[in-house]
Amino acid sequence: MGNHTATDYRSDVKPVWCPGCGDFGVLNAVYQALARLQLPFEEVAVVSGIGCSSRLPGYVKTYGFNSIHGRALPVAQGVKLARPETTVIAVAGDGDGLSIGGGHLPHIARRNVDLTYIMMDNGIYGMTKGQSSPTTGGDQETKSMPYGIIEEAVNPIKLALSYDATFIARGFSANVKQCIDLIVRGIQHPGFAFVQLLSPCVTFVGRDQFDIIRELAVDLPEDYDAGSLDQAWQVSNELGKISLGVIYQKQSPTYEQRLQNLAQRAQEGSRADFADLLRQYHVSEPEPAQD
């Protein structure tokens, strides 16, 4: 094991985020989580789609992939399944991950691919300058909803619960210490870990987004049982407060384990070889004429 400090995980690319953006807190937490786990730089891949938050991979001195809008999860799964030794962290925004890429969430959850998915939720499209996102709430006015939102906001925790994700947590980027903890636990969780990090957009929502969240945020109580689906549903339905912490966790075989089992069944004891395979397509030698 190396002896890396959090700053060692910083790349030399300077973040382009607006000063005060919630994403800085998330980035900081990622550095510290990697340092806490002392992961070798070359054994980590941070994969994103498109959006403000999706610039994050470039700021981390590991392998990174800043892909296309909405596709952080499938790209990340490709990396993980092709090279399971890699610690894969997918990062996405709420628009990226719940709108254009929303169709990938149920499927990674049901596969339980062993990676950590950090959704940096600011309730707005920041990169395209202030349109509503699936998590824009209340009667907020946005560039694309100038008369106020007329749709209900998506509740990412509820979604993750109903998709049967095996690890579900929520944090707030202003509470970096807790974010570090959630990311570390997400990485340590064998299987798909969904971590929603509330990460305010100071430019298109405004600084008061921090204050509003701060006012509503509470840590889950000491006696909270993350193994209880009932309690998790209750948390996901809370009104007037935002509970932070690990909301739900259960153990279930990972996709990688299932792939291994499947390979064993397919091989029936011995690995196939190409010559054998080709034999299926060979025409057997002609038999001598019998009459």
Next chain:
Amino acid sequence: MHEEDLTLALVGSGGEGVVSAGEILIHATAQDGLYSMMVKSYGPQIRGGESLAQIRLKKTPVLSQGDALDAMVVLSWSNFHRFAGEVRLKERAVILHDSEDAPPATLKVPAKARFVAVPFTASAKQITGVTQAKNIVALGFLAGWFDLPQHGFAESIRERFAKKSEAVQQSNLAAFQAGVALAQAESTRPRYDWAVTNHEAKLVLTGNEAVAIGSLFAGVKFFAGYPITPASEIMEWMARELPRFDRVFIQTEDEIAAVTMAIGASFAGAKAMTATSGPGLSLMTEAVGLAAMAELPLVVVDVQRAGPSTGIPTKTTQADLYHAVFGGHGNLPRVVLAPTDAADAIAVAVHAFYLAEKYQLPVLLLTDQFLGQRLEVIPQVDFAALKPQVITRTAPTEEDLQRYHRFKLTESGVSPISAPGIKNGMYTAAGIEHDETGRPTSNAELDEKMTRKRAQKIETIRQHESGMLWRCGDHDPEIGILAWGSTKGAVQEVVARLQQEGRKVAALVLRQLSPLPLAQLQNFMDPLEGLLIVEMADGQFHSYLKSQLTLPHSTRVYKRLGAALFTVQEILDAIKEVDALWETTLQQTIAAM
């Protein structure tokens, strides 16, 4: 040696087993040394409806499906009208049908065609107790009628019913024999001699299987796919075989997930691919741009079907050419390859991985329904000859890694590529424009440089790779044929026929559509008096060539869509039009002198 060349069709309703009968016939006769090709025609419905299997049998490799039928076996007439347009009968064709099912009065057949009523259903019932085996009785009848060698049939029938009981196997063998006996009782049948002396090793496979086999041989480690006709067989093959080789198969939630997972896997260092058909390729196109921009190797197979939109999933076409060659936004360097037949599909798949891995870019492999789903008997493939093309990416050197520039500007356009696990090779791959290190940029000058760098790979390929041309015919042709992909077989037969007539003719079939091997193409065309361009699409190939090359003055295009496959005869007819065009041009030139 007398050239025995037989084209047969089995027609029925879905579920009547015409395709399985065809498959048995192909495997059986291959064991006795014969070559064949079977094309299937069926409606897009899930069950029921029409179904047709057309088989051409020869002692030498079969190049095309055969123009017209020597014989047609009709198991039931109920859906026949749906095929009537596709079925061409030879002058003296024989139409075999069930005694209990008379041909419709409206049926039009050549004057000298002959109907033979055979008790397919009654025999099947008598021997097996049920009517299902009437396809096997019909198969036996065909074998008897055309003197097909019969040693292979017993084994092929047993194999087909291997999962059923011994009794079922026996009764099907008996049904086959009954069919043979019924045919042999007919004294007026023709006589054939199928005895072959050259029993070379053969493979029996479809084009889709060939692509899959080639990909596995090339070392594919990761396949992600989403079902779509007519490409699903590639996915299903991978699902069955990859786990046996400790490689990864995944069925994804959609085509976008399939291609982006493959891109993620490629980023992680694995040879990765997906396979789809037209509508799927449309969905994948943004991601193909990502692979080009992030300079990641990727193989995408498009088994073309008639389109646009849902089109006809079960009919062939060459109309995805524009999409493959030009599709996508921005400057998107990609390679487009097109195999010409099943044997070639193995080679081209290997070549696709070779180019993708060597040049770090997306390679599209364009096949089509005709090639993908037809079953062919082909000579043994020389895998040893393909071996040199099985390459692994060159990892960055120690020196590269000292100050690693993933997207280093080089003369060839190819830069040292690392992957997770390689120490000091960390970088961020991105679809966003970036500098040599991978750092995002919107600097115009840098963008220009990086765009040039990526485009340079295409020029490097054009100059240093084979160009994947296939040529046949005379060395100094007067008339030339240009085609691409799966129309090769028909074109090759056309050339042979014209040569028999004493014409100086050659054909060039492109297996690499992008980049076009311009110099070789120009060389081919320069001496020509007339050129025929053949394509199964509405002129895409022609206008693509025109945009890149100067075509001879007397150029004609033979194009039509793929509801029916090209026949040798219609291309021969088109050649006459080229002749006429040349004639007129000549006279005009003389008149102007």
